[in-house]
Amino acid sequence: MLFLQSEHKKSEASGPAMRDRSHIEDTLRLATSEPSAEFTGAMKTLLNIYHKSIKPLEEAFKYNELRQHESIILGDNAEITSKPMVLFLGPWSVGKSSMINYLLGLHKSSQELYTGAEPTTSEYTVIMHGEKVRTIEGIVMAADSSRSFSPLEKFGQGFLERLVGIEMPHKLLERVTFVDTPGIIENRKQQERGYPYNEVCQWFIDRADLIFLVFDPTKLDVGGELEMLFKQMKGRESQIRLILNKADSLTTQDLMRVYGALFWSMAPLINVTEPPRVYVSSFWPQDYAAETSRELFMKEETSLLEDLNQVIENQMENKIAFIRQHGIRVRIHALLVDRYLQTYYDKLGWFSDPYEVFQDIVNDPDKYYIFKSILAKTNVSKFDLPDKEAYQDFFGVNPISHFKQLSSTAAGLAALPALLNSASPTPPPPLPGTCEGPGCEEKPKNRWRRQ
Incomplete structure (x- = not known):
């Protein structure tokens, strides 16, 4: 009995099993x-x-x-030479920050982004590469002309107080910059934010190379703020990826229903003939829940990583x-x-x-x-x-x-x-074993589906 109690305490102290991350480095x-x-x-x-x-x-x-909404102003070289930007949008507490922590391997480290069940991210957090770990205030970021964020100064001090940059040495951040955004809260009026929320989002949308719209099974409702974001993303539909996160919290039958509800809610807002690409998985460092579609979730995660790598390449x-x-x-x-x-x-x-x-x-x-x-x-x-x-x-x-x-x-x-x-x-030379010469025309690619 004492042995069982001690083993139980050890398992509690060690916490839930962590997922292997080696495929992230390989795929990217x-x-x-x-x-x-x-x-x-x-x-x-x-x-x-x-x-x-x-x-x-x-x-x-x-x-x-x-x-501003009629133009994208470059101003200097920083806008052109900047790394690809991946923008995370979605309702509050759907796992945007946890997803960034997982991709960068920040879980239980001093650089880990704060996460929680309540609305936790009230700032625009820019995670970028640096020689050492440091936090940069929004006012300093906007004043630095060598960065591509100086145009944000026009949104006022109220916004700059909600902008923060995090630099850290990381191989992935040498190739891409992540932007974590405040969650969409449909029952809050825009003026309560203290800054022009939609105009700020438009600035980041215009410069994003990839836009991850993250949802979880409990937050699929479409309100005015989300509809406005889709209007702002008009013309950039090819850069949008829908992510149904926390999928291992559902049974297979419930997951199918939630997937259908998400597709039914979002597809009309993305005004394209092709349906939007939806990735279904649980993007955080803990292992998938027992008796769930582990193989499917792993394939979906790998597909998303390949999508991200294609944008970088x-x-x-x-x-x-x-x-x-x-x-x-x-x-x-x-x-x-x-x-x-x-x-x-x-x-x-x-x-x-x-x-x-x-x-x-x-x-x-x-x-x-x-x-x-x-x-x-x-x-x-x-x-x-x-x-x-x-x-x-x-x-x-x-x-x-x-x-x-x-x-x-x-x-x-x-x-x-x-x-x-x-x-x-x-273009890079063809891989060994691939077809060359006449009759080897490139197959048309569907931007929404994995080839």
Whole structure:
């Protein structure tokens, strides 16, 4: 009896069994994380493209003065050279912080993110690589121009007090940056947060390479805050991954029902023809509960890790796509400002009031075919045009007389696509045993499902 009691005390002291993490390092290839010479060269080319072809247009046409949700402002090299960002979103206490602890192996260490059953994360926590472990206050992060977080300063001191950075030496963090966010609380009004929650989320969404929307079986309801987040992620559906966490807390039958409920709730919010990819597992360091679908959960976890590794491996391609998209936005903005300027000079008469003439153009651009003329004369999609209201604010602080005709600054626009293509790194050689030559075309990939 005494022996049994002592054994029971030992098992309590040791705690629940921990899961083996060796597959994480293997799948994410943490042993070979040094950047290649091709990657370094392509990054230099990309920076050169930005500084020679895009940044002059940004400055000449004051692109950074455009309303934030209409533009992504680079400002300096930090935005371009930053590591891929993985953003964790979801309701409170669904396991976002625990998932980060598991991926980084922080369980029971001094760097472990605090977790609990109550809403525990009230800050935006940026976990990034550093030579030593240290915590950085949000005000310091925003003031450091060498980082990509300096634009966050515009959200005010109330937000910066809720922003914290954590640096630590870790092989995975050499390749990726994690961002843990405050949980969605549907019964709380946004103004009670003390900062513009949706605008801050939009900033991180615009810069995220992968977005993990984490849920657990008890928090599948869709409210106003979650619906707003999905609206903000429009156009980035390929980067969204739904995660049904804590799956080993359910029986197989209940898990099937919860999976169906999650799919039914979320699929209409992701406006794409392909259904969203849902990963089902329990992402924390403790071993799976007994009598659950252990093999299924392990396969799902491995699939998610492969998905994450693909984003890391495709970093250069994603950077090129990001700069291309940014260059298109800057080009459209320059074309629009130039069109406003031309219309203003055409309508300005000898006895006209310049202010009244331009106000009429800004307040009713359709009357002067401002936006339609851009679509008619240039290869611009109507879906890429900014809102007309954005230019009422823009010209409210930037008089039209401050701008010059586009012809004097448009030299770099025509060469942009070719330059961007030249920055693309050469593809890696095929693996041994793979098909080469005619008849070996690449199979089309489904971005939602594991191949």
